[in-house]
Amino acid sequence: MSEPLISVKNISVDFGSGKKRFRAVDHVSFDIRRGETLSLVGESGSGKTTVGRAILRIYPVATGSITFKGTDITKKLTSSEQRDMCRRIQMIFQDPMASLNERAKIDYIVSEGLYNFKLFKNEAERKEKVMKALLEVGLLPEFASRFPHEFSGGQRQRIGIARALVMEPELLVADEPISALDVSIRAQVINLLNRLKESHGLSYLFIAHDLSVVRFISDRIAVIYRGKIVELAESERLFEKPLHPYTRALLSAVPVPDPEIEKQKKLIVYDPAQHPYDKEQPIWTEAEPGHYVLTSASELDKWMR
Amino acid sequence: MKTNNTNIKMKLDTSPKNYGDILIEAKDVEVIFNLRGKKLKALRGAGLVLRSGETLTIVGESGSGKSVLSKTLIGMLDKNGTITNGSILYRGVDLARISREEDWLTIRGKRIAMIFQDPMTALNPLKKIGEQIREVIVMHCGLDARASRTAALEMLEKVGITDPERRYEQYPHEFSGGMRQRVVIATAIACNPEILICDEPTTALDVTIQAQILELIKKLQKDMGLSVLFITHDLGVVAKMADKIAVMYAGQVVEEGSVEEIFYDSRHPYTWALLASLPQLGVKGKELFAIKGTPPSLFKEIQGDAFAPRNPYALQVDFYHEPPLFEISPTHRARTWLLDANAPKVEPPEIVVKLREHLKKTTGR
Numbered sequence: 033m034s035e036p037l038i039s040v041k042n043i044s045v046d047f048g049s050g051k052k053r054f055r056a057v058d059h060v061s062f063d064i065r066r067g068e069t070l071s072l073v074g075e076s077g078s079g080k081t082t083v084g085r086a087i088l089r090i091y092p093v094a095t096g097s098i099t100f101k102g103t104d105i106t107k108k109l110t111s112s113e114q115r116d117m118c119r120r121i122q123m124i125f126q127d128p129m130a131s132l133n134e135r136a137k138i139d140y141i142v143s144e145g146l147y148n149f150k151l152f153k154n155e156a157e158r159k160e161k162v163m164k165a166l167l168e169v170g171l172l173p174e175f176a177s178r179f180p181h182e183f184s185g186g187q188r189q190r191i192g193i194a195r196a197l198v199m200e201p202e203l204l205v206a207d208e209p210i211s212a213l214d215v216s217i218r219a220q221v222i223n224l225l226n227r228l229k230e231s232h233g234l235s236y237l238f239i240a241h242d243l244s245v246v247r248f249i250s251d252r253i254a255v256i257y258r259g260k261i262v263e264l265a266e267s268e269r270l271f272e273k274p275l276h277p278y279t280r281a282l283l284s285a286v287p288v289p290d291p292e293i294e295k296q297k298k299l300i301v302y303d304p305a306q307h308p309y310d311k312e313q314p315i316w317t318e319a320e321p322g323h324y325v326l327t328s329a330s331e332l333d334k335w336m337r
Numbered sequence: 338m339k340t341n342n343t344n345i346k347m348k349l350d351t352s353p354k355n356y357g358d359i360l361i362e363a364k365d366v367e368v369i370f371n372l373r374g375k376k377l378k379a380l381r382g383a384g385l386v387l388r389s390g391e392t393l394t395i396v397g398e399s400g401s402g403k404s405v406l407s408k409t410l411i412g413m414l415d416k417n418g419t420i421t422n423g424s425i426l427y428r429g430v431d432l433a434r435i436s437r438e439e440d441w442l443t444i445r446g447k448r449i450a451m452i453f454q455d456p457m458t459a460l461n462p463l464k465k466i467g468e469q470i471r472e473v474i475v476m477h478c479g480l481d482a483r484a485s486r487t488a489a490l491e492m493l494e495k496v497g498i499t500d501p502e503r504r505y506e507q508y509p510h511e512f513s514g515g516m517r518q519r520v521v522i523a524t525a526i527a528c529n530p531e532i533l534i535c536d537e538p539t540t541a542l543d544v545t546i547q548a549q550i551l552e553l554i555k556k557l558q559k560d561m562g563l564s565v566l567f568i569t570h571d572l573g574v575v576a577k578m579a580d581k582i583a584v585m586y587a588g589q590v591v592e593e594g595s596v597e598e599i600f601y602d603s604r605h606p607y608t609w610a611l612l613a614s615l616p617q618l619g620v621k622g623k624e625l626f627a628i629k630g631t632p633p634s635l636f637k638e639i640q641g642d643a644f645a646p647r648n649p650y651a652l653q654v655d656f657y658h659e660p661p662l663f664e665i666s667p668t669h670r671a672r673t674w675l676l677d678a679n680a681p682k683v684e685p686p687e688i689v690v691k692l693r694e695h696l697k698k699t700t701g702r
Contacts, residue, residue: 187631216611241543
């Protein structure tokens with residue numbers, strides 16, 4: 033097992049203060065290894081985006097630590113460390129229609145990070161970098177002189193990816209990068225993300241609500257519910273043997289594109305009151321090698337059967 | 338055109354027997370939008386048949402014209418759009434020819450209702466949700482204040498909102514996305530419509546809520562005998578909801594058939610491509626099948642088959658002549674030259690032929 037690139041330990045994120053304080057993320061821990069894709073799956077309001085943003089240091093954490101390549105990035109960093117961190121962790125956004133500056137040309141959009149960090153010696157080098165990034169995501173270099181509105185949703189998402197790539201990141205936080213795309217474009221973008229992972233040795237934190245998409249691209253999947261990770265496993269294993277009732281409910285909710293299977297399927301509804309947690313506290317347990325679940329001892333017995 | 342529609346109200350034939358089970362029959366519908374002086378042909382001769390009690394789903398990518406087609410059925414095309422050709426028959430009335438708003442009011446909301454993608458924008462944020470449902474009932478069913486309130490409460494209960502008395506007095510921002518969509522459904526079905534059009538009703542919701550809303554629509558359909566026109570781009574949702582499917586591409590229906598015919602015996606290369614690009618079918622470590630390129634621009638006149646430039650199975654003739662709809666079975670038709678008697682025999686991709694086996698493997702069910 034290779035050394036984790038980023039290690040998230042017991043982080044919590046709070047919003048508001050005093051009586052109105054709300055804990056959006058509650059003691060979440062996971063590692064992402066180098067070259068791995070970890071997916072974070074949950075419904076809206078579960079805190080999955082908040083975890084992603086905490087890693088990007090947009091939200092301060094209330095407890096816990098995030099260690100990126102040996103440095104704890106939740107502490108105050110020196111300005112050079114901070115710059116390095118911004119560069120090494122990049123983000124891809126959900127809605128390509130909303131995440132690009134409509135008034136800027138692609139050339140500027142892609143090189144904005146380069147400008148901010150002065151990552152080029154001269155104009156020619158900057159142009160060269162932009163061109164390379166555009167080619168890598170399957171766009172033509174001459175697109176650099178155009179405006180975002182001239183592109184389709186799939187192309188705009190590629191521009192969003194190019195803008196992250198140009199910074200030579202090591203970790204990409206992708207917040208539902210394909211939910212807003214059409215079926216036929218979706219496959220293109222998934223392939224692109226997979227290809228870039230190979231060629232650039234990238235690691236992904238992939239945030240999504242649709243388990244069917246996630247299965248194909250991720251190495252491991254973490255299921256998050258109301259700010260807590262309830263289950264984490266290798267992606268195939270999670271589909272073969274989901275343990276937590278919430279994971280099962282989530283799996284049953286994904287529509288299968290086959291009329292016969294789909295029409296026979298029974299929908300499982302998750303009821304958080306089913307746990308006997310007033311008697312015994314749930315603990316983060318390794319149910320089988322590499323397969324973790326938030327459970328109490330008596331429950332685990334029941335689920336494993 | 339205006340001379341024909343003075344007596345529309347009189348002509349609406351509500352007796353079921355005269356038109357058999359066909360509720361809506363749209364033929365060769367052509368819609369043109371005027372955009373900054375340029376003409377965009379959003380529908381290029383699209384047609385569909387909706388039968389009583391069934392669910393017809395329209396699948397296609399954005400820009401394929403699926404929403405435009407559904408909007409022509411309730412007279413809600415944007416102002417710069419006009420129906421330039423074709424007919425949409427509903428109970429003896431040609432909906433394509435109605436131009437007066439008062440004629441539309443006898444149909445829209447009352448007989449044909451619609452729910453939209455985003456429940457946030459479909460509701461008025463300044464009005465109590467109960468009042469918004471009551472408004473529809475007063476307008477279309479002509480009930481008085483008290484009776485309409487009771488009816489609105491009933492509707493809330495029907496769409497699965499608990500404690501309707503309290504919820505009636507609340508505003509949209511006090512509801513979650515899924516609950517809001519339930520309210521929107523309540524306003525749509527408040528006057529017992531015959532046809533319910535759902536334009537991507539679950540795209541803005543996440544999977545668990547989506548599953549619940551789909552179950553609700555199915556249940557209401559059974560209880561109220563609704564016919565549903567369901568628009569989506571998610572083939573999983575299609576498999577769950579559909580009796581019949583129409584696949585749209587670039588303003589045309591390229592293949593139509595029963596749900597089994599489309600999933601297990603599709604004939605159009607575009608349908609194959611849609612099925613093959615499902616992430617559920619992906620094998621790890623291999624590239625997912627992706628349709629190359631992007632849909633054609635509808636600003637230009639399209640020569641031949643619109644899908645030809647992206648189609649690996651394209652024949653020479655596809656680039657010059659538009660294929661007609663070939664009939665495969667009484668319910669199954671596809672618009673591709675591959676079905677012509679002179680065409681070479683082409684097998685669909687292996688992954689599509691073995692769709693079910695693949696899915697069984699990857700979903701573990």
